[in-house]
Each structure stands twice: as C-alpha cells, then as structure tokens.
Amino acid sequence: MTTQPVKSRLPGLLLLAAVLVLLALMPLMVNNYWLRIATGALMWAGLACSWNILGGYAGYINFGHSAFFGLGAYVTAFLMNDPFGLPFLVTVPAGMLVTAVFAVIIGAPTLRLRGAYFAIATWAFAEVLIQFASAMDFTGGIGGIGLPPYLNERFFYFAMLGAAALTYLLTWLLFERSRFGLKVKALRDHEPAAEAMGINTALVKLQTFVLSAVTASVFGAIFAYWVTFINPKSVFGGDITDQMVVMVLLGGLGSLWGPAIGGVALFVVNRLMWMYWGDTAFYIALLGAAIVLVVLFLPNGIAGLFSGRRSNALEKAAGKLVGRVDEGERP
Amino acid sequence: MSPAAQTPAAGGEPILVVRDLYKHFGGIKATNGVTLEVRRQEIAGLIGPNGSGKSTLFSLVAGTVAPDSGQIRFDGHEIAGKSAHAVARLGLARTFQIPALFENMTVTENLLAAAAEGRWQGARERAAETLALLRLEHVAENRASDLSGGQQKLLEFGRAVMRQASLVLLDEVTAGVHPNIRKIILEAITRLRERGITFLIIEHDMEMVRSVCDRIIVMDSGRVVTSGTFSEIVRNSEVMQTYLGRPQ
Numbered sequence: 270m271t272t273q274p275v276k277s278r279l280p281g282l283l284l285l286a287a288v289l290v291l292l293a294l295m296p297l298m299v300n301n302y303w304l305r306i307a308t309g310a311l312m313w314a315g316l317a318c319s320w321n322i323l324g325g326y327a328g329y330i331n332f333g334h335s336a337f338f339g340l341g342a343y344v345t346a347f348l349m350n351d352p353f354g355l356p357f358l359v360t361v362p363a364g365m366l367v368t369a370v371f372a373v374i375i376g377a378p379t380l381r382l383r384g385a386y387f388a389i390a391t392w393a394f395a396e397v398l399i400q401f402a403s404a405m406d407f408t409g410g411i412g413g414i415g416l417p418p419y420l421n422e423r424f425f426y427f428a429m430l431g432a433a434a435l436t437y438l439l440t441w442l443l444f445e446r447s448r449f450g451l452k453v454k455a456l457r458d459h460e461p462a463a464e465a466m467g468i469n470t471a472l473v474k475l476q477t478f479v480l481s482a483v484t485a486s487v488f489g490a491i492f493a494y495w496v497t498f499i500n501p502k503s504v505f506g507g508d509i510t511d512q513m514v515v516m517v518l519l520g521g522l523g524s525l526w527g528p529a530i531g532g533v534a535l536f537v538v539n540r541l542m543w544m545y546w547g548d549t550a551f552y553i554a555l556l557g558a559a560i561v562l563v564v565l566f567l568p569n570g571i572a573g574l575f576s577g578r579r580s581n582a583l584e585k586a587a588g589k590l591v592g593r594v595d596e597g598e599r600p
Numbered sequence: 601m602s603p604a605a606q607t608p609a610a611g612g613e614p615i616l617v618v619r620d621l622y623k624h625f626g627g628i629k630a631t632n633g634v635t636l637e638v639r640r641q642e643i644a645g646l647i648g649p650n651g652s653g654k655s656t657l658f659s660l661v662a663g664t665v666a667p668d669s670g671q672i673r674f675d676g677h678e679i680a681g682k683s684a685h686a687v688a689r690l691g692l693a694r695t696f697q698i699p700a701l702f703e704n705m706t707v708t709e710n711l712l713a714a715a716a717e718g719r720w721q722g723a724r725e726r727a728a729e730t731l732a733l734l735r736l737e738h739v740a741e742n743r744a745s746d747l748s749g750g751q752q753k754l755l756e757f758g759r760a761v762m763r764q765a766s767l768v769l770l771d772e773v774t775a776g777v778h779p780n781i782r783k784i785i786l787e788a789i790t791r792l793r794e795r796g797i798t799f800l801i802i803e804h805d806m807e808m809v810r811s812v813c814d815r816i817i818v819m820d821s822g823r824v825v826t827s828g829t830f831s832e833i834v835r836n837s838e839v840m841q842t843y844l845g846r847p848q
Contacts, residue, residue, distance in 0.1 A: 448716040455702045455713040461664060462700035466763065467688035467717035523704070 292430055296423045306540050308426045308495070312488050313516060313536040315433035317528030318440055319484035320513040325523035326444045327477045328457035329380065332510055333391030334485055336375075336398050339504035340368045341486025342493035343402065346414045349494070357419075361490045368486035369479050376478035380471065395505055402501040413500025416493055425495040432491060436484045441525055443480070453477050457523075515556050518563050521570030530571050535559070615640040615767055615798050616661065621670030621680075623660055630656035632822030634670070638767070643789065643799045645813035647806075653822040654802045655697055658769050662694045663687035675766060689717065693765035697772050697802075699752040703745035707736055710744050710755055714762035723762075730758045733788055750777040757785055761792065768792075770801045774808055786812055 295307055320334050344364035348355045355363075379390040402408040409415075444450035455463040456470045463470050493499050516535050521527025539552050567573060616638040623631045631653045638644045646654050659665040661672055663684035672680040679687050702710050711730055715723040731737045734754045739747060744755060753773055760768050770789075774782045789799055789812055803809050809816060810830045817827040818839050826836055833839055 448720055451705075451709060451713040451716040454705055454709070455716070458702035458704055459700045461684070462696065462702070462759075463713070464684035465662060465664070465688055465694050465696075465700075466714045466759065467685050468713075469683075469685045469717075 289434075296426055301422045304422045304426050306537070308422070308429045309540070310533045310536045311426070311429040311433045312492060313512070314529040314532035315429065315436045315488050316485060316509075317513050317516040317520065317532035318433070318436050319481050319488070320510070321517045321523065321528045322440060322444070322481040322484065323477055324514070325517060325527070326450065326453045326457065327474060328523075329474065329478070330384075330388045330514070331391045331478075331481070332388045332507070332514070333393070333395035334481070334513055335505050335507065335509035336391075336395040337368050337372065337482035337485040338489035338492070338509060339395075339398060339402070339499075339501070340364065340371060341489030342499050342504040343408060343414070343489075344368075344486075345490040345493045346409075346416050346499055347407070349416050350414070357490075357494050361487060364486045364490045365483045368482050372479040372482035373475065376475050376482075380474045380478060392507065392510075395507060395510065399501045399505040402505060409500070411501065413498055413503070415498045418497045419494065425491065428491045428495075429488070432484075432487050436487075437525070437529065439480075439484070445525055449473070449476075454523075512556070515559055517570075519559050519567075519570055521572030524570065524572040527570045527572035534571075612640045612642070614638060615642075615675055616800070617671070617673040618657075618661065619671040619673075621657070621660060621672065622668045623656055623665065624668055629822045631660065631667070631670075634819070634822065634824055636817055636824050636827070638798060638800050640766075641793060641796055641798055643793055643801065643812055643814050645809040645816040646800060646802045646819065647804070647809060647816060648819035648825075652819040654819055655771060656822075657819070658694060658771055658800075658802065661687075662692060662769060685717070688763065688765075691764075691766040692769070693760040693763035693767070694769040695753075695756045695760055695771050695773055697775075699749075699756045701744040701747075701752055701755060704743065706741050706743055707731070707747070707755055708740045711758055711762050714759040715764075719764065726762060726764075730761050733761070733791070734758050735784055750781040753777050754781055754784065757788070761788070765797065767798045767800065770799060770803075772802055772804065774803070774805060782808070 292307075292311075296304055299307065316334075316338065319337075320331065323329050323331050323334075341361075341364040344367050345357065345360040347353070348360040348363055349357060375391070375394050379387055379394075382390055403411040444453060452463065452468045452473045455466065455468060456473060460470050489504060493504070496503075512535065513532075516531035517528050518531070519527075519535065520529065520531025535556070538555065542548070542552050542555075563570060614637040616636075618634055618636050621631050621634040622629075634653065634657055646657070648654050656665065660667050661674070661679070663679065663682050663686065666681045670680060671678065674687070674690060674692055677690055679690065679692075702713055705713065708727055708731070711727040712723055715726065731740055734757065736751065736754055736758065739751060744752065747755060753775075757770070757773055760770070774785055777785075786808065789801075793799065801809075801813065803813075813830065815827060816830055816833045818825045818833060818836075826833070826839060828836070
C-alpha cells in the first residue's frame with residue numbers, strides 16, 4: 270500500500286495502457302487460431318491470479334483450486350441445458366453463487382489448518398468432486414456433458430479479457446490499495462500478531478478464500494461455453510491446479526503481475542510445443558524444470574526481478590553511510 | 601524521586617484485574633492462581649525468573665491462550681477466554697518476546713496494518729508520527745525483514761502504539777538492543793503514559809525496571825510473590841533470593 274509518486278509510476282502506467290490497447294485490438298490483428306491461443310492465455314492469466322489471491326496474498330497453498338473452476342463450468346453446463354435452457358450470462362452469477370456456498374462450507378473448517386495439511390485437505394476436496402461428478406447422472410457421469418455451441422471466437426476472447434481484467438482490477442483494489450489487503454498480508458506473515466492487532470483472521474481468511482474461489486468459477490463458466498463439452502477430469506483435474514501453482518511461482522508469488530507473466534508465458538510455451546512438435550509431453554518436464562529453477566534462482570519469481578529489492582539494499586547502504594542509530598547493531 | 605511519585609494517576613482505578621488465574625500445560629503449572637491489578641496510567645513491571653509464568657500470563661490476558669479458570673477484567677470487560685482479536689479491539693495491545701513482524705511488508709505497511717482494524721481515519725498521519733517518535737523514518741519503505749534486531753523491536757513497539765490502546769503489554773521490549781534504541785523506547789513509554797496509556801512490562805533488565813516502572817510485580821512458579829516499588833522489592837529477601845539469586 271505504499272504510494273509511489275506519479276512520475277515514478279508513469280512508465281508502468283504507459284506500459285499497462287499499451288498492453289490494454291493491444292489486447293483490445295487483438296481480434297483485428299490475428300486470425301482465429303491465434304485468437305484462440307490468446308483466449309487461452311487470458312484464461313490462464315486470470316486463473317493464476319485467482320489462485321494467487323489465496324496462495325500469494327494470504328499464504329494458503331490451495332491444491333484443490335480446480336474444484337471451483339469445475340463448479341463454475343458444471344453450473345453453466347447444467348443450467349444451459351434442458352430443462353432450464355438459461356442464457357449464458359445468467360448462468361455465470363449462478364455459478365459464482367454455488368461456488369461461494371461451497372467455498373464457505375469447505376473453507377470454514379479447512380482454513381483452521383496450515384501448510385501441507387491445508388494443501389492436502391483442499392486437494393482431497395477436488396478429488397471428491399471428480400468422483401462425485403463421475404458418479405452422478407445429472408452431471409453426465411464420466412462421459413461428461415455438452416453445451417449449446419456458440420461459434421464466435423471474438424465473443425469468448427472478449428469474455429476472457431473482461432473476466433481477467435476485472436480479476437486483476439479487483440485484486441489491485443483489494444490487495445494493493447485497501448485496508449483489507451493489509452489485513453490479508455498481515456495474517457500471511459504472522460497470524461498470531463495479526464490477531465493481536467484486532468484482525469479477525471478466521472473471517473478475513475474465509476473472505477479471501479471465497480473471493481479466490483468465485484473468480485475461478487467465472488473462468489470455468491466461460492471455458493465450458495467456449496469448448497462446448499466438459500467432463501470431470503477436464504475441469505476438476507489436479508493438473509489444472511498444478512499449472513496455476515507453477516505459473517504463479519514462475520511469475521511471482523504474492524505479486525499483482527506475477528501470475529499474468531507466468532500464466533501467459535507457460536501457456537504460450539505449451540501451445541508452441543504443440544504447434545511445432547505436435548506433442549506436449551515434454552511440457553510436463555519443462556514445468557518440473559521451471560519449478561527447480563524458480564526455487565533455486567528466482568524465489569520472488571520473474572516479477573521479483575523488477576521489484577524494490579535492490580533499492581531496499583541501496584537504502585540500507587545509504588542509511589549506514591549517514592550513520593543511523595542502529596549502525597552495526599544487528600545481532 | 602521515584603517514577604511513581606511523579607505519576608498523577610498512580611493509585612488510580614484499576615484498568616486490569618486478574619483473579620485466581622490458572623493455566624496448566626500437562627503437568628506444568630504455567631500460572632497457578634495469579635492475582636494482580638494494574639492501575640490506569642501506571643507503568644507496571646513484571647519480573648520473575650525464566651519459567652515463572654510471565655509470558656503465559658501475557659498470552660492469557662491478550663487472548664492468545666484460554667485460561668483453565670480464573671477471571672480477567674480489562675477496562676470493565678470480562679475478557680477471560682475471549683479471542684485475541686476481540687481483546688485487542690477493546691483497547692489492549694501487546695508485543696511478543698521474539699518480534700512478530702509482518703516480514704514481507706514494509707515498515708510503514710506494518711504500522712498501517714496495526715491500524716487496519718479500528719480507527720482508520722488519519723492512520724497515515726499517525727504512522728508518520730510513530731515513525732518520527734521511534735526515529736524509523738529512514739527505513740519507512742524498507743521491508744521489515746531487512747531491519748536490524750533493534751529496529752525490529754522498535755517497529756513492534758510502534759505497531760502497539762498505532763493500536764491507540766489503553767493498555768500495552770510489552771514483553772522484553774528492550775532485551776538485547778543497542779542503548780540508543782533502548783533510550784528511544786523508554787522516552788516513548790514515558791511520553792505515551794502522559795497521554796493516558798497504561799503499560800505492563802516484562803523485563804529482566806533491573807536498571808530499566810528501576811528507571812521507568814512505578815510499581816513492580818514479582819512472579820515465581822506461576823504465582824505473584826509480591827509487588828511494590830523498586831526500593832521495596834529490593835528489600836524483600838524472598839525476591840532477592842529467588843529472582844536476583846543473592847542473599848540480602
């Protein structure tokens with residue numbers, strides 16, 4: 270929540286404006302094939318951001334995030350089909366509502382856990398949903414469920430762009446520019462101290478969990494309508510969460526733009542491998558290598574390369590030069 | 601002149617009353633019937649050997665740990681067993697024995713986070729005042745994890761100041777810090793008391809206890825052994841033997 274002078278923010282704002290103009294004009298510049306790739310990249314950038322809301326800002330590593338993506342997808346598929354036949358735009362808020370209810374039910378007990386225990390509990394939740402969706406008739410069982418086709422690539426591109434832009438705007442407002450963000454980051458760094466500051470950490474964690482889940486459900490809804498067919502593995506699968514985690518770690522955990530950088534970079538690499546080699550098996554090995562490299566050399570991700578770490582070191586050096594009260598006093 | 605004699609409110613109404621407070625961890629009797637009072641606008645010192653139950657008492661009062669039995673009355677509210685955030689919202693702030701900072705946040709963000717729950721209006725101005733009070737302006741935008749040990753103690757103290765609490769519990773806030781930083785903290789405590797804030801301070805440094813505390817409460821084996829001014833305490837042979845480790 271530090272306020273930078275407008276002058277120092279100008280290059281960043283200009284870059285953001287240029288990216289937004291480029292994204293808005295994209296359908297006029299590329300063919301449908303590349304537009305589909307851009308749509309997918311926006312979806313992954315948005316999904317990574319939704320995972321980062323809980324994982325990066327609150328420090329709770331959710332390995333079942335695909336459950337919420339899948340819930341959004343299944344609610345849309347269910348409501349667009351007979352006997353409901355509802356319009357797509359009505360199914361999106363319905364999916365958000367259902368996801369929010371699930372998030373509260375799952376989050377209230379599991380957010381009492383930390384670290385690996387929370388990760389395992391959320392992973393188990395997603396696995397339960399896969400089994401449930403595979404076993405039930407109304408979900409189409411293991412064979413999946415189709416949706417009414419709508420063959421308009423531009424619609425899905427702009428839907429993903431709008432959802433991603435709103436997700437990032439919301440994240441920026443709530444986590445970078447508000448009291449709520451301070452509370453979330455405080456509990457991430459030291460939960461007992463945050464409690465001692467009067468912060469109801471159980472409530473703030475639950476609110477963050479629900480927000481993270483609901484944003485994922487929006488992308489699930491758009492995805493289902495876009496691909497016109499879903500099955501339990503395609504929307505609840507653990508590999509979906511795995512990719513979000515790697516994208517965020519590569520881009521920068523707990524940063525605003527890290528998930529966008531990681532999401533777009535990894536998805537585009539995936540598609541290029543498919544295009545030139547006709548196979549993405551090597552992509553899995555690449556993910557593993559990316560994790561190792563990030564852990565060893567980029568603990569703050571790619572976004573960390575552009576953060577204020579260096580200036581902090583410079584400030585410390587300057588502080589020592591002018592002789593502060595603490596000079597040489599570090600234990 | 602002793603600090604107590606300089607205090608207009610010394611001997612005023614109690615802001616914190618603890619009665620028969622018990623907390624056992626298995627066979628360990630961390631607090632074994634603690635009874636004490638802290639008066640409004642007082643600076644009370646809490647001393648005792650390691651393991652005497654001082655930090656556990658802080659955790660019980662602050663709501664971090666629930667007591668087995670007993671009463672804790674703070675500013676007219678019964679708080680025994682209440683959650684830590686509920687106790688904090690009533691006007692009680694604390695520091696931890698090992699600084700518990702929000703390490704990935706800047707110094708300013710740490711201070712603002714302390715004000716995030718409560719009166720937010722004017723929080724930035726109060727953060728600036730607190731930075732000046734504790735002479736931390738030059739590291740305001742540094743990450744808390746980049747601070748020296750002494751600066752971390754200052755920052756944690758600053759967060760307690762930002763809470764605008766009526767009672768502040770300080771757990772060894774000057775332990776292991778540079779004398780300059782200790783001086784800054786002592787001056788701040790004195791100035792804040794003039795604004796009406798009450799302090800209960802765990803401390804092993806007898807010089808600090810002597811210089812700043814109006815009254816000293818001595819604990820041993822989970823109980824309050826005695827209380828009084830510094831000169832009364834040092835004349836107490838039981839205290840000298842159990843805590844200071846030498847005969848009177």
